[in-house]
Amino acid sequence: MAQPQEPRQLVHLRNLEAADLPPHPKIRAPENHNVQLHDFLQRVLNDGVDFADNQIPGKTSTVMASRPSKASVEVLKSEVRNGTTTEQWVWRRSSHQNKQHFGTATFDEFDANLRAGHSVNEVEWAPTVYDAHMVASWDQEIATINGTVEQGGDLGGTYTDVTMHVYEMCHNPSSLTKNRVFPVVVITAKTGSEGFVVIQIPVDLSIFPRGDVMYTNGRNQDEKDTDLKRKETIPGMYVSVERVKVRGGEVQWVMATASDAKGHVPKCLQKTAVPRAVVKDVGSFFAWLR
Numbered sequence: 445m446a447q448p449q450e451p452r453q454l455v456h457l458r459n460l461e462a463a464d465l466p467p468h469p470k471i472r473a474p475e476n477h478n479v480q481l482h483d484f485l486q487r488v489l490n491d492g493v494d495f496a497d498n499q500i501p502g503k504t505s506t507v508m509a510s511r512p513s514k515a516s517v518e519v520l521k522s523e524v525r526n527g528t529t530t531e532q533w534v535w536r537r538s539s540h541q542n543k544q545h546f547g548t549a550t551f552d553e554f555d556a557n558l559r560a561g562h563s564v565n566e567v568e569w570a571p572t573v574y575d576a577h578m579v580a581s582w583d584q585e586i587a588t589i590n591g592t593v594e595q596g597g598d599l600g601g602t603y604t605d606v607t608m609h610v611y612e613m614c615h616n617p618s619s620l621t622k623n624r625v626f627p628v629v630v631i632t633a634k635t636g637s638e639g640f641v642v643i644q645i646p647v648d649l650s651i652f653p654r655g656d657v658m659y660t661n662g663r664n665q666d667e668k669d670t671d672l673k674r675k676e677t678i679p680g681m682y683v684s685v686e687r688v689k690v691r692g693g694e695v696q697w698v699m700a701t702a703s704d705a706k707g708h709v710p711k712c713l714q715k716t717a718v719p720r721a722v723v724k725d726v727g728s729f730f731a732w733l734r
Contacts, residue, residue, distance in 0.1 A: 455491045456526045457683045457702045459648040460629055470580055471651050481585055485593045488631055489603050492643040496687035496698050500535060505719075510727035512734075514547035515540050517723045524702070531683075531702040532715070536722045539694040546734045551638055551695050553733060554688050559632050559640040563611045569732035570725060574672055575614040577658040579627070579649060582608040593633070603633035610647055612659045614677060617705070617717075624705055625659040625677040639689035646681040678707040697726070 454464065463474045466481035501520040510517050520535040541548040557565050563576040586606055593603040613626045628644040635641055649660045658664050659677045668674045682703035689696055699722060705714055 453491055454488050455495060455643060455645060455683060455685060456524075457531050457646065457681055457704065458526060459646045459681070461648050462651040465629070465647075465651075466582070466585070468580055468582060468585070470653055470656060481582065482589055482593060485586075485603070485606055485608065485631065485633075486596055488643055488645070489593060489606075489633055489641065490595060492631075492641050492685045493635060493687065496641065496685045496700060500537065500698060500700070508723045510538075510723050510725075512547045513538065513540070513727045513730050514545075515726075517726050519719050519723060521719075522700075533700050533702045534718045534722060535698065535700040536719075536726070537696065537698045538726055539691070539696050542690060542693060542695050547730055549695065549730065549733055551688070551690050554695055554697070555634070555640055557733065558686065558688060558729070559605075559634070559642060562632055562642050563609070563613065563630055566613070569729050571728055572615045572617050572721070573613060574616050574623075575612075575659075575668075577612040577614070579610040579612060579652055579656050579658075581610075601636060603635060606633045607631070610649075610652070612649070612657070614659055614673070615680075616672065621705075621709055622707060623672075623675050623677045624680040624707075626680050626682050626703075627660055628682070635689070639687075641688075642684075642686040644682065644684045646683060678705075680705045680707070699725075 462471050465471060466479050466484045467473055501522045504518045505521050506519045507516050508519060515538045518537045522533045524531045524533055542550055544550050566573050567576050586608060591604060591606050593606050595601045608631050610629055613628060615624045617624060627647050627649045629647045631643045633641055649657045654661055660679050665674050682701055684699065684701040687698045703718060
């Protein structure tokens with residue numbers, strides 16, 4: 445395996461705290477807080493795009509089918525340093541005909557279903573995801589910058605249709621393990637006319653009012669309306685970068701993630717389960733789309 449890469453700044457398997465986030469009416473800002481919304485978004489988006497475009501491993505671990513996708517899926521792995529620890533990242537990459545056919549999709553279909561409404565749509569198509577509870581939104585704050593963020597530096601582009609939310613993503617991985625809830629900051633943006641990025645970073649929900657949080661504090665056990673949603677959930681962590689762009693006439697779909705399911709799931713089991721799960725997601729998306 446290649447040498448661990450240089451650390452990413454915020455796109456890490458580490459909870460964002462109040463001091464890391466831009467101002468929000470529901471968050472009590474720490475003393476001397478100076479994180480500006482535009483700068484935060486620029487930093488995260490640049491970091492995520494650079495990671496997906498330039499840090500993808502050069503060696504494929506395996507190639508797998510994910511029916512009904514017409515394209516096969518490459519699985520890759522890398523190590524990323526995070527302070528004194530090293531994160532194990534799993535990647536997948538696939539290239540799809542830019543057509544409105546069964547087993548593939550146009551770029552516009554990817555954009556409408558993977559970027560727009562990302563978290564809510566994932567409940568519909570991802571096999572293990574059963575709820576997406578929104579904790580906070582920066583929609584009003586982002587409207588003040590017209591939903592755009594300049595890439596800055598030598599990049600020379602602009603992110604458009606930028607969104608930022610906090611969600612509790614609820615997973616029912618199998619009958620052998622308890623449900624998991626993954627609290628994440630979800631940032632999405634278009635990168636030109638034929639590209640977009642979705643970035644998810646773990647976040648500490650104790651900084652938000654109890655009434656806005658549902659699963660992490662157990663409120664779901666009394667207030668949700670189905671047996672599945674009332675079940676106890678174990679808070680886990682994941683970070684991910686999803687990058688979709690037209691390349692050589694095809695739609696390239698890259699996703700990278702590092703995670704920790706917490707609880708009593710052995711690390712060795714997580715290590716083998718994650719690659720299979722991320723590959724399965726490709727076929728599940730296309731099956732749902734048609």
